[in-house]
Amino acid sequence: MADKVHPSIDIPIHSPPPSKPAAAAPNTYIIQLPKDQIYRHPPPENAERFKKLSKLNRRSSNRCCRCFKYTLAAAILLLLLLGIAAAVFYLVYKPESPNYTVDSIAITGFNLTSRRPISPEFDVVIRAKNPNDKIGIYYEKKSSVQVYFSEDRLSAGVLPVFYQPVNNVTVFKTAVRGNNIVLSRAVHSQLLKAQTEKKVALRLNLKAPIRIKVGGVKTWTIKVKVKCDITVDSLTAKSKIVWKHCDYSAKLW
Numbered sequence: 001m002a003d004k005v006h007p008s009i010d011i012p013i014h015s016p017p018p019s020k021p022a023a024a025a026p027n028t029y030i031i032q033l034p035k036d037q038i039y040r041h042p043p044p045e046n047a048e049r050f051k052k053l054s055k056l057n058r059r060s061s062n063r064c065c066r067c068f069k070y071t072l073a074a075a076i077l078l079l080l081l082l083g084i085a086a087a088v089f090y091l092v093y094k095p096e097s098p099n100y101t102v103d104s105i106a107i108t109g110f111n112l113t114s115r116r117p118i119s120p121e122f123d124v125v126i127r128a129k130n131p132n133d134k135i136g137i138y139y140e141k142k143s144s145v146q147v148y149f150s151e152d153r154l155s156a157g158v159l160p161v162f163y164q165p166v167n168n169v170t171v172f173k174t175a176v177r178g179n180n181i182v183l184s185r186a187v188h189s190q191l192l193k194a195q196t197e198k199k200v201a202l203r204l205n206l207k208a209p210i211r212i213k214v215g216g217v218k219t220w221t222i223k224v225k226v227k228c229d230i231t232v233d234s235l236t237a238k239s240k241i242v243w244k245h246c247d248y249s250a251k252l253w
Contacts, residue, residue: 119179119181120154125171127169135214143208148205149203198233
């Protein structure tokens with residue numbers, strides 16, 4: 001039997017229409033360049049210039065890096081030497097902080113029976129102790145002593161200028177004066193109450209520039225601050241200290 005031959009049916013295949021180029025936005029231009037005119041590498045003269053600039057940048061970076069390393073090493077070495085010097089100084093001289101305290105205080109000029117301005121006077125006796133065996137202390141000018149009640153300053157004065165040798169206790173008197181101090185109503189009432197109770201709390205702030213003598217060498221000026229809280233039984237010339245406490249600090253630079 002002969003095979004039947006079916007007629008072939010051609011199904012048309014429709015290819016999508018070529019896409020139209022996107023319409024350019026108004027006031028814009030599209031420039032098409034042939035591929036052989038698109039340069040993907042810089043011209044030879046620009047390439048050489050780029051290489052030279054890269055080398056210069058690397059050299060400059062290396063110099064900066066080396067300079068930073070040398071500076072850091074020098075700083076570490078300096079700190080190490082300073083640490084060794086401080087350790088040697090401490091072991092050889094064994095420095096100790098000086099001690100300060102208020103021995104007595106005589107008070108005049110307080111008239112609290114009226115609200116008139118007052119001119120208080122404080123004769124303060126201060127004891128300074130230098131416990132060091134090999135270190136002397138020079139007390140220099142531009143010192144200050146101030147007396148406060150609460151937050152109100154009542155008077156001001158200065159410390160004497162003197163040299164304190166090693167292992168020495170120096171007792172000195174300093175006059176601290178106030179002039180026409182106007183007390184607020186609240187402070188006036190607090191002072192009256194404190195005097196009635198025989199517990200008048202005062203604060204002395206001392207600031208002294210000192211220089212330390214080690215052998216034949218004097219150091220730079222060091223700023224010493226002393227804060228003494230004291231309580232007296234009265235605001236008279238015969239006042240007695242019933243409580244006191246002093247704190248000491250020093251600023252080396």
